[in-house]
Amino acid sequence: MWSRIQSRARDMTGAAALVWFKRDLRVRDHAPLAEAMHLEGTLGLVVIEPQWLESPECDPRHVGFLLDCVAQLQRDLAARGLTLLVRTGAMPQVLESLRREFSFTHLFSHEETGPGWSYTRDLAVADWCRSQGVQWTELPQTGVVRRLRSRTGWAGRWAQRMNAPEAPAADAFKAAPGLQACAVPTLRELGLPALAAPLPAGGERAAWATLDSFLGGRGRDYRRAMSSPLTAAEGCSRISAHLTFGTISMRCVHQATEARIAATPDRSLAYGLRGFASRLRWHCHFMQKLEDEPAIEWRNVARSVDGLRAGDGVHEGAIDRERLQAWCEGRTGFPMVDACMRQLRATGWLNFRMRAMLVSFAAYHLWLHWREPGLFLARQFLDFEPGIHWSQMQMQSGTTGINTLRIYSPAKQARDQDPQGLYIRRWVPEIGTAAYPRPIVDERTAVAAAKDQLYGLRKTHAAQTEASAIQHKHGSRKSGLPPTATTKRRTRAAPEGQGQLF
Ligand SMILES: Cc1cc2nc3c(=O)[nH]c(=O)nc-3n(C[C@H](O)[C@H](O)[C@H](O)COP(=O)(O)OP(=O)(O)OC[C@H]3O[C@@H](n4cnc5c(N)ncnc54)[C@H](O)[C@@H]3O)c2cc1C
Known part of the structure; x- marks a missing residue:
């Protein structure tokens, strides 16, 4: 080529x-x-x-x-x-x-x-x-294909692109005469406020340093470390913002990872890196959905759920602002939810499981439509990537029509991922005092009502017919084969993040 x-x-x-x-x-x-x-x-x-x-x-x-x-x-x-x-x-x-x-x-x-x-x-x-x-x-x-006709064979095309040689080194140009580079503007010059906290280093060198440290050893505990917010910041690659801003190409990340897996004698490291390698494909898999259906950034994938929650433009009511604000500010009275939101606001990053829990809480416990919470999270995530973000917002809110409803219990997540309460005490130091708010909803009642509504809807003929069409258009294919009745609906809990492929 x-x-x-x-x-x-x-x-x-x-x-x-x-x-x-x-x-x-x-x-x-x-x-x-x-x-x-x-x-x-x-x-x-x-x-x-x-x-x-x-x-x-x-x-x-x-x-x-x-x-x-x-x-x-x-x-x-x-x-x-x-x-x-x-x-x-x-x-x-x-x-x-x-x-x-x-x-x-x-x-x-x-x-x-x-x-x-x-x-x-x-x-x-x-x-x-x-x-x-x-x-x-x-x-x-990336692996995103423009004007894609069918998802069948997509994984093969992804592999083909990612295994192709890098673009030739661009190392000497005939410059256009007469035009001088001027200084890069500052935030202030753009009329934007100064940042409250320093950012991770940007640029190509920082991207490679981040990847190299992960492939060089940090990735060893990847599969174990990724779920808990106590260990994920160090144990995950942290390459996402670099992929979003393109300071490193997906092809380079993929090829460097495969080369490291092949070369390392360290079996634990190779095992960790294989888990990481499979997630790189998800990046493009999710972006492909926005490419194929741009409306998913503002409209439910499954139109059968339109009107279910206030704030979707179909339901006559308005979104519950008090609930939304408490969630955004990390003062819902659910310690794990509040701790995660506060970490995210302070650092611009959160691990996958805790992102999913935040959205599940907004969608099921608080019964908020995903669009406004999604805009808020988009501003918080330094790695905001529209195709991944809006697909995940919809999946974790139960509006794709085809994914298992995954309702996270904040208390269970706290027990599993922060058994000694270290993380919660770090981000919610006022816990246990009168300064910490009482839970803003009754969890049992709220979750039961959410399940009733969504499971009831999914049983309808219209929802089931629509689900087949959605699976055909957007669903991941096993072995590149077209979807079958058995792949149509996932019913089993999948490992971290895997059930998230719609
Ligand atoms: C509600 C929600 C919103 C999200 N929004 C974004 C977003 O805007 N931008 C973004 O990059 N990721 C998003 N994710 C996916 C995931 O949480 C992040 O990619 C990951 O936490 C980034 O950290 P990392 O680079 O250390 O990830 P690692 O675990 O080290 O993974 C490496 C890379 O694989 C890709 N990846 C990993 N998990 C996923 C996934 N579930 N879906 C798609 N790609 C994945 C990403 O490119 C990631 O950088 C979102 C997840 C949820 C639940």
Whole structure:
């Protein structure tokens, strides 16, 4: 593939390219950079878009992390002779004004599976390129397949992409004359507040250091450590924010992991890393759902549950603001829920099981529709990745129509994952005093009512017919085979996270 691209590139005498960096803030394994390398003049571009800053999912933490990544990328590209411009504004307008300074004929970028506003923006960019005779080439960077016809065979395609060679090193450019890189803006210059706590280091070097420390030994206890919030922060890879901002490619993570598994004589490490390796596929599996059905970020996957909970745009009532606020603030009176929420707010990260418990609590105990809690969590997660996030929000809320309802008991999670109460006391120091609130709902009554409603609905003919269609469109396939009656519904509890594949 690369030789074909390069011979095409060499033919393009006089062609000049703009490489548009989005969630791919790296040099290594960067296909658009490799494409642009042989052109007559090349310029890199990062655009800080008002639509992003104003979107309800965006938090200053995300912006701060991005700026850190961009500053490093700018230096790394400069060392290769490429200027990286950072502009603020709507993409079509930025392109329009840039074209007056630099007459580019080609635009290269990675494909993006993002929220609705990014799709609308891409349509506007495509229109602008057409009107200006600029050729826009978008290249895949994950296992997500554009215009996928069927999920059958998807896992094989994922493996094919992930095992393909990295994009050629982009190490020497013919720079576009006349344009100088300017400083990366600060949060303040963007009109955003300073961050309350420091962020993890951004950029490509931090991504590799994080991965290397995990593959080098931290991953040994992965399967055991991932469930408890006491051990997960060290025992999980912590690569998620880097994958979200693209400071490392999924292909590099996959290949480095497979190479380490093959090379290490340490059987415990290999066992841990195999568990990690399988989750990398889930990343793309979930993103594929948003690619295939963009409406899942705001509408129930199973339309048969529409109107069930207030706040879904169909139910006539409004979401219970008092409950929502208590949940967001970590003062529900359920210590494990409050501790997790407070950790998340303070650090921007939480392990999978505790994320799932937070959502299950909002959905079943508090009977809140997932959209507003989901927006709040999106702002808290530094690794916010729309395709994974909205799929998981819906799964943990019981609105996909096909997954086993998984209702987490906060008390059981506390017993299992924090038996001595160390974690809870750390994040909820006022526990046991009059300052700590009483439970905001009666757990037994709330969960029984939630089960009644959802199980009752699932028995209906309409819900069952819809479930088959959903499984066919989005469901994971075992061995790449089409779904059968036995894979249609999962009834057995699966290991950590596995039952989460809808
Ligand atoms: C309600 C909810 C929302 C979530 N939102 C996000 C999100 O916005 N962004 C995000 O990256 N992950 C999300 N996850 C999935 C998961 O919790 C995180 O990927 C994981 O905790 C990140 O930490 P890590 O990199 O140390 O994970 P590790 O356990 O080390 O896993 C390695 C990588 O595998 C992928 N992965 C692991 N578990 C899952 C999973 N269940 N689904 C999909 N991919 C997975 C991720 O890319 C992750 O970085 C969400 C889970 C839930 C329950």
